[in-house]
Amino acid sequence: MAKNKGNTNPKSASVKAENKVSSVENSNDTAQWFNTDKIICLICAVLAVYFASMFLFPFDTGVTGHDSSYHYLRIEALAQKIKNGEFFCGGIDYLFFGGAGYASSAAYPDLMIYIPALLRCIGVGVNQCMNIHIVLINAAVYASAFICAKSITKSEYAGTIAACAFLLCNYRIDTIYTRMAIGEATAAAFIPVIILGMYDMLFRDFKKPYILGLGFVCVILTHTISTAVLLGLCVILTIVFIKHMNVKKIIRLALTAVSAAAVTMFYWLPLFEMLGSADFGVKHNFFHPVNQCVEFWKMFSGESIKGTAAIVVVLVSLRMFIPKNSKVYKNMCSENGQKPDSMKFADVLSIIAILLLPLVSTVKVWELLGTSGEFIQFPWRLYMFSNALAAIAGSIYLYNILRFTGSCEIGAIAVLIMMTVSVCGHKSVVGTNRIKYDDDHFQRIENTQSVGMGEWMPQKFLDNIDSAKEDISVCRIDSRYEVDFIREKDELSFKLDGGEHMYADVPLIWNKGYYAEDEKGNPLPVSISDKGYVRVSLEEVTSGEIKVQYRSTVIQIISFVVTIVYVSALFLAFIFSSVRNRKKITEKQI
Numbered sequence: 073m074a075k076n077k078g079n080t081n082p083k084s085a086s087v088k089a090e091n092k093v094s095s096v097e098n099s100n101d102t103a104q105w106f107n108t109d110k111i112i113c114l115i116c117a118v119l120a121v122y123f124a125s126m127f128l129f130p131f132d133t134g135v136t137g138h139d140s141s142y143h144y145l146r147i148e149a150l151a152q153k154i155k156n157g158e159f160f161c162g163g164i165d166y167l168f169f170g171g172a173g174y175a176s177s178a179a180y181p182d183l184m185i186y187i188p189a190l191l192r193c194i195g196v197g198v199n200q201c202m203n204i205h206i207v208l209i210n211a212a213v214y215a216s217a218f219i220c221a222k223s224i225t226k227s228e229y230a231g232t233i234a235a236c237a238f239l240l241c242n243y244r245i246d247t248i249y250t251r252m253a254i255g256e257a258t259a260a261a262f263i264p265v266i267i268l269g270m271y272d273m274l275f276r277d278f279k280k281p282y283i284l285g286l287g288f289v290c291v292i293l294t295h296t297i298s299t300a301v302l303l304g305l306c307v308i309l310t311i312v313f314i315k316h317m318n319v320k321k322i323i324r325l326a327l328t329a330v331s332a333a334a335v336t337m338f339y340w341l342p343l344f345e346m347l348g349s350a351d352f353g354v355k356h357n358f359f360h361p362v363n364q365c366v367e368f369w370k371m372f373s374g375e376s377i378k379g380t381a382a383i384v385v386v387l388v389s390l391r392m393f394i395p396k397n398s399k400v401y402k403n404m405c406s407e408n409g410q411k412p413d414s415m416k417f418a419d420v421l422s423i424i425a426i427l428l429l430p431l432v433s434t435v436k437v438w439e440l441l442g443t444s445g446e447f448i449q450f451p452w453r454l455y456m457f458s459n460a461l462a463a464i465a466g467s468i469y470l471y472n473i474l475r476f477t478g479s480c481e482i483g484a485i486a487v488l489i490m491m492t493v494s495v496c497g498h499k500s501v502v503g504t505n506r507i508k509y510d511d512d513h514f515q516r517i518e519n520t521q522s523v524g525m526g527e528w529m530p531q532k533f534l535d536n537i538d539s540a541k542e543d544i545s546v547c548r549i550d551s552r553y554e555v556d557f558i559r560e561k562d563e564l565s566f567k568l569d570g571g572e573h574m575y576a577d578v579p580l581i582w583n584k585g586y587y588a589e590d591e592k593g594n595p596l597p598v599s600i601s602d603k604g605y606v607r608v609s610l611e612e613v614t615s616g617e618i619k620v621q622y623r624s625t626v627i628q629i630i631s632f633v634v635t636i637v638y639v640s641a642l643f644l645a646f647i648f649s650s651v652r653n654r655k656k657i658t659e660k661q662i
Contacts, residue, residue, distance in 0.1 A: 109480075112484065113228045116236065116485065117218070117232070120214055120235065120492075123496075124245065127245075128203045131199075132199055133507060134199040134506065135203075135506070137248070137250055137252025138253075140202075140252040142524050143202070145520060145522055146180065147188045147192060147205070148198065149165035149166070150185055150189035151189040151192035154189060154193050156561050163342075163585060163624070164177070164178070164562070166559075168521070169520055169544050169581060170545065171559045172579050172581045172605075173622070175346060178342060178343060179528040180255060181293040187205065188204060198509040198511060209248070217235040218231035218234065219265075220268040220464055221233065221234035221463075224268070224414050225471050227471050227475070229481065229483065230470075230471035233483065234467035237387060237459075237467065238264070241494075243452075244459065245495060247456065256453070256456065258294045259291050261290075262287045263291075263302065263456070263460040265286065266288065266305075267460070269281075269284025270309050274316045274317075275413040277321070278320075278324045285331050289336055297447060298456075301448070301457055312420050313416075331642065334634060334635065335639055336635070337631040337634050341630075342628045345584055346584045349583070352528055353527045353531055354528060355531070357446050358449075358525045361441075361445055365435050371429060371432060372385075380455075383459060383491075384425050384459060387466025388422040388466065390470050390473070391419070399476065400476045403476055415472070417465075418464070418468040421464055422462065425459075425461035428454045433451075470483055517545075530581065533605075536604070539603065540604060543577070544579050546579060547566050547579060548576070549573055549610075550574050550575060555568075557579070564619070564621070565617055565619045565620070566578070568610065568616060570614055573614070574610060576618065578607075578608060581605060582606050586598050586621070588606075590613045590617070591617040592616075596609055596613065608620060
């Protein structure tokens, strides 16, 4: 009996052993998810996002920054199009100017504001939709900076330090709550993604080119000026670390660039087409960098909405605590004394971050650049990039110092406290006046005319802005008499009672893509009027109903198809690659 008891089934024993191993692995996985380090980092994340969003309370009121009314209007206009069944149309937003329209979606893609627009569609208030959008931006900025630093250092604490330093820097706070520059604020969330993509290219054999590609796709679809600056940054980093480049990386970089261009073609190609159709305000500079430079002392005082450079200097100066002959430096170097790639990268980021600061206050640099530097408009925009670079570099420095002393958690908490104190002290400077928009606020014409500087308005409209606004609700024949018209969604129609006519100026602000036809469906020539409206030629028609509507151009259709096909191809390639890799892993296990 005893002998039979001891005779266990080998297969059963094997199963039990596997179950035991599996149980131990699951226990270890659970422990990894709930260890002290992760809990501390999670608490820091929640607190940081909270302090970055505390300006939004009371939550049922709205932010009153410089461009706030425009961005609220963008969300409301997209919500209106979604309700009309127009999900991915881009182009003209007809809520602007009481139905006359503005090419907001053509110039500023709506991709990043779909969440607040969809919330608006289901009845969430105007103010709450924007507040939720800003909280999501803050969370995205924190997440991207955290992932970037963590990926480079393999430390959650380094990620926490970088995320707190960038999320709570004064300039970024000003960008949202004083300037309400939502495009620039959203683009900030992808700066760390591009930095990580560059690190992957330079030091990790470019094994994940999709990081750099995704970063640029999101920036292109968010903020054109940030895209140009980040392209320049990537060129500089590539030149500095040119020894790390090879033919394989260059080919992958070229393919990544082509992919990013193809994925975003639905936006940039129609935009170029639009720019070629008329003279728009964007071609005439409203602001010149030479007139917008900041006095040197204001870079550190924080008394200006243009931000502060103090945090950049503090973060970069951490490098002084890691001299070459220090124990910290020797501890992190390899056995042959080679400096880690992360430190090489951090040193270059620090130098660039410091060099960007003088550009904010140096007039002569912008005088030398002339028209080539006009695109940036405000030199103090460079604070965002300087702060991002310094946050990543500083986190690498501080992490290496703290891990040597075994006090990483104390350092991360200290950075959070320091940045929170900075934000709270800066609160009196930030524009925190609140306003409560009614749900019918944008149903009144006077509330739909906020377009900032109107960069994407025809210059003819801007030149005659006062009289042009008076014609928002007027359809005029031959500049002599007015006729009644009907607006229905994106279509405008009016009737002619007979006689000879030359043209009709209809209350639709000009843009490439407008199409007119008579009641028989015959197309009528359209052009831009003296005040920037759509002018319909009536020489070939004497009576009947005339319809004017915005239609997608051939270029728009082609670019949209290319984007859809390319994105679909990338998705299929990803699925195929995942299946193939899983098959290889299974074969190895067998």
